[in-house]
Amino acid sequence: MKSEKSMIRDYTEGPLTRQLLTFAGPFMLSNLLQNAYNLVDMAVVGRFVGAAGLSAVSIGADLIHLYTFVAMGFCNAGQVIISQYVGLRDRRSVSKIVGVMFTFILGLSLMITAGALAGTGLWLRLLNVPEEALSLCRGYTVCCTAGLFFIFGYTMISSILRGMGDSRRPLLFIAIASVLNVVLDLVLVGAGMGAFGAALATVIAQGASFGVSVVYLWRHKHELGFDFSPRDLIPDTANLRLLIKMGVPMMIQSIAISVSALFVSSRINAYGVTASAVTGVGTKLSMVASIVTLALSAAGATMVGQNFAARKFDRVRKTITDSFLIGSAFAAVLSLGIILWPEQIFSIFNSDPEVLAMSHAYVLIAVLNYFGWACRGPSIALCNGMGFPMLNFALGIFDGVVMRIGLCVLMGDVLGMGIRGYWIGSALAGYAFFLIMFPYFLSGRWKNHRPPTVRTAA
Numbered sequence: 001m002k003s004e005k006s007m008i009r010d011y012t013e014g015p016l017t018r019q020l021l022t023f024a025g026p027f028m029l030s031n032l033l034q035n036a037y038n039l040v041d042m043a044v045v046g047r048f049v050g051a052a053g054l055s056a057v058s059i060g061a062d063l064i065h066l067y068t069f070v071a072m073g074f075c076n077a078g079q080v081i082i083s084q085y086v087g088l089r090d091r092r093s094v095s096k097i098v099g100v101m102f103t104f105i106l107g108l109s110l111m112i113t114a115g116a117l118a119g120t121g122l123w124l125r126l127l128n129v130p131e132e133a134l135s136l137c138r139g140y141t142v143c144c145t146a147g148l149f150f151i152f153g154y155t156m157i158s159s160i161l162r163g164m165g166d167s168r169r170p171l172l173f174i175a176i177a178s179v180l181n182v183v184l185d186l187v188l189v190g191a192g193m194g195a196f197g198a199a200l201a202t203v204i205a206q207g208a209s210f211g212v213s214v215v216y217l218w219r220h221k222h223e224l225g226f227d228f229s230p231r232d233l234i235p236d237t238a239n240l241r242l243l244i245k246m247g248v249p250m251m252i253q254s255i256a257i258s259v260s261a262l263f264v265s266s267r268i269n270a271y272g273v274t275a276s277a278v279t280g281v282g283t284k285l286s287m288v289a290s291i292v293t294l295a296l297s298a299a300g301a302t303m304v305g306q307n308f309a310a311r312k313f314d315r316v317r318k319t320i321t322d323s324f325l326i327g328s329a330f331a332a333v334l335s336l337g338i339i340l341w342p343e344q345i346f347s348i349f350n351s352d353p354e355v356l357a358m359s360h361a362y363v364l365i366a367v368l369n370y371f372g373w374a375c376r377g378p379s380i381a382l383c384n385g386m387g388f389p390m391l392n393f394a395l396g397i398f399d400g401v402v403m404r405i406g407l408c409v410l411m412g413d414v415l416g417m418g419i420r421g422y423w424i425g426s427a428l429a430g431y432a433f434f435l436i437m438f439p440y441f442l443s444g445r446w447k448n449h450r451p452p453t454v455r456t457a458a
Contacts, residue, residue: 009165011303012087012310016318020299021326026167027295030158033171033178041198042284044185046349049136049194051277054349055269056136056195058280059129062265064144064151066258067116071152073251074105075159076301077243080387082163083305094164096236100243101156103233109152116145127262128269130276139196147203150210157213162302169216177209246387253396260400264408264426271419278358279423281349285338286369292330293377296323300378304385313447316385320378320441327374335367365423372430379437386449395433404429 011019041061046054078101085093120141129137154177158170181201188197221228269276300323307315338345346359383391407428411421440446 010086011165011306012312012315016303016315017322020296020303020319020322023165023167023303024292024295024299026171027162027299028291030167030171030174031291031295033174036178036182040182040185041202042280043349044189045195045198046277048189051273051352051355052130052132053136053195054280055130055273055276056133056140057198058276058283059124059127059133059265059269060137060140060144060195060199062258062262062283063123063127063141064148066255066262067112067145067148068151068155069254069258070112070251071105071109071148071155073249073254074108074243074247075101075155076384077247077250077387078105078156079159079163079298080301080305080384081239081242081246082160083165083302083385084309084387086164087306087309093239095232097239097243098160099232100235100239101160103235104240104243105152105156106149109149113145113148116148117142120145126266128266130269130273132273133276136195139194140199143196143199143203147206150203150206153210154206154213157210157217160217162298163305165302165306167299169213173209173213173216176212177205180208181205249390249393249396250384252393253399256396256400257404258400260404260429261426263405264422267408267412267422268419274352274354274358275419277352277355278346278362279419281346281355281359282362282366282369282423284349285345285366286373289331289334289370289373293323293327293373296327297377297381297384300381301384304381305387308386308449316382317441320382323378323381324374327377328371331370331374334370338363338366338370361420362423365427368424368427369430372427372434375431375434375438379433379441382437382441382446383433386446388446388449395436398436399429399432403432 009023011023042054042057045057049056078097081097082094085091085097120138124134124137124141154173158173161167161169181204184201184204185198188201189195191197193200218228265276265279268279300319303319304316307313307319342359342363343356346356346362379395383395404426407425408422409425411417411425412419413421415421417424
């Protein structure tokens with residue numbers, strides 16, 4: 001029994017707010033470290049290579065995010081399924097879904113890598129990469145694409161552990177990657193390898209993190225009930241169908257949002273390398289807001305999943321409410337910082353006078369983005385925690401197509417607001433999840449939804 005507690009944590013009992021903060025804390029540090037080494041890539045390249053390198057890393061990273069969102073869709077689905085099985089006290093089904101995730105997600109990573117490498121040139125043309133940054137962006141993108149297997153693998157294992165209530169080990173894995181990435185960035189980029197050096201540093205660091213995470217699962221395979229044997233790697237049909245049923249809408253949701261962001265990026269890139277660099281820095285700064293809100297969202301999804309499966313609706317409601325209040329407080333602190341010191345913050349990445357001058361125009365956009373994240377986090381936690389695939393799909397289309405692309409075209413093109421219109425339209429799209437999920441949450445109709453794991457486990 002002691003070994004079971006070391007791998008699986010029950011959040012259906014006990015002081016919920018403290019549990020949420022304790023569980024989300026390592027998530028926050030993980031997100032902080034992950035954002036830190038992405039920011040280090042940009043800061044080092046921006047300093048050594050200049051605005052063209054900064055633009056290349058920013059655009060290349062956006063494209064890689066599109067591929068990783070495929071992994072995140074299925075990994076998030078797996079995390080929710082595991083959390084609901086934990087809430088149902090079904091250990092046998094937990095081990096089955098782990099085997100399904102290993103076989104399906106790692107196999108999928110190899111297929112996507114092959115297709116992505118073949119399509120790199122087409123993507124870069126569609127994204128209107130500035131001519132000065134084109135060769136740098138190609139090298140960065142190809143190198144990162146070759147390492148997708150490690151990204152998929154690390155994301156998968158982290159989701160398995162988080163679904164069982166363990167957010168500390170994923171923090172350790174990302175800490176290893178972050179430290180190694182910073183050291184290699186300084187060595188490789190400083191040695192003249194430019195944006196390609198930053199990409200190579202990232203791939204090596206992610207490979208090391210994945211290796212350590214596999215070793216950890218291997219050493220605890222008996223507690224997990226999964227011993228990496230060929231028998232365990234043969235997908236259980238019922239759980240494979242469940243993973244695909246829940247994962248595909250989550251994947252489409254993420255891809256729709258990512259593709260719409262790439263669409264906006266392609267329009268902004270047409271304004272030149274300065275506009276591209278400012279947008280890239282602004283996007284990365286907005287991701288800082290996700291450090292807390294995505295942590296609360298991921299932790300909240302597991303806690304909602306367990307309590308929703310156990311039909312403890314008061315704990316579901318409090319999880320969502322606490323997540324929103326904490327995220328909003330963090331957004332307020334970030335907003336104050338960007339309002340008071342826009343140039344100082346942007347100068348961390350690039351000291352070009354044109355970039356710093358344009359930073360003032362981005363202040364309002366940053367504030368909108370910060371609070372958009374605060375609203376989005378709890379909305380995603382409720383939707384994912386319930387395991388409601390079609391709602392995920394609808395939200396992704398509404399956010400990516402209707403809101404982001406629609407508002408950007410309206411403001412940027414129809415109303416003639418140019419780059420500022422694209423910025424504002426993209427920022428307002430961040431509230432799409434909240435506009436649907438908040439009324440749904442208040443109505444209480446979510447209580448009538450049946451957890452998808454109940455039928456599968458039966």
